[in-house]
Amino acid sequence: MSIATSVVISPSRALNWLLLLIVGCACVALLCVLYWYLPRANLLVASLGSVVAFLMLYFVIRAVLNALRQTIRYGLNVDSNGDVILRRLDVSGRVHESESVELRSPLILWRSVLLLSLQNESGKVKRLLILRDSVSDAGFRRLSLAFHWLVQAQTNTSVQNDLSEGNF
The missing domain is CATH 2.30.29 (PH-domain like)
Structure with a gap:
């Protein structure tokens, strides 16, 4: 033999879909945390937290899209x-x-x-x-x-x- x-x-297409699903769940979790936390914080902490969260979200989505584009x-x-x-x-x-x-x-x-x-x-x-x-x-x-x-x-x-x- x-x-x-x-x-x-x-x-792998299955791995790419799994990666998108994980990032989507992380985005939903981040938005839920912001929704519950921001009304209870003062204005400075809330604005700083939202800016950091959206920058983090932007870079994670950008990294995932770059990874999916790689062939x-x-x-x-x-x-x-x-x-x-x-x-x-x-x-x-x-x-x-x-x-x-x-x-x-x-x-x-x-x-x-x-x-x-x-x-x-x-x-x-x-x-x-x-x-x-x-x-x-x-x-x-x-x-x-x-x-x-x-x-x-x-x-x-x-x-x-x-x-x-x-x-x-």
């Missing part, structure tokens, strides 16, 4: 030897960066979520969250199988190494 696979990972896509290649290559792609699919990475702990492999900790050659760790709607169904299955196989291979190697050390 070959574990070689290559997929393009797009931003960073990644290409993830796993070859038959278990080597992983991470490529950063632009909107048209051209490669901006390409680096060889290794799997590190923690690694979460669930039925609908893959959370990968990838370390490049310089030691920088990048965490990549892959939801089921970020890739095609077939691509998600291939990635899940490939990483399950890689984790199993790493576990067998580490168990053999742990048993062989310190026997003298």
Whole structure:
């Protein structure tokens, strides 16, 4: 069986909707607090509090909209030897960066979520969250199988190494 696979990972629409929902709930909570607190405060404290709250609200909404506008896509290649290559792609699919990475702990492999900790050659760790709607169904299955196989291979190697050390 070959574990070689290559997929393009797009931003998750479900995660974007969840982010919008959380920000919407925070905005409603902030408005409720202002509605109940401002009539009880003196004029200076009330005006200062409302200015700070609306500035905070403005910057949070602006940050969320910038995050939703980002269209960073990644290409993830796993070859038959278990080597992983991470490529950063632009909107048209051209490669901006390409680096060889290794799997590190923690690694979460669930039925609908893959959370990968990838370390490049310089030691920088990048965490990549892959939801089921970020890739095609077939691509998600291939990635899940490939990483399950890689984790199993790493576990067998580490168990053999742990048993062989310190026997003298």
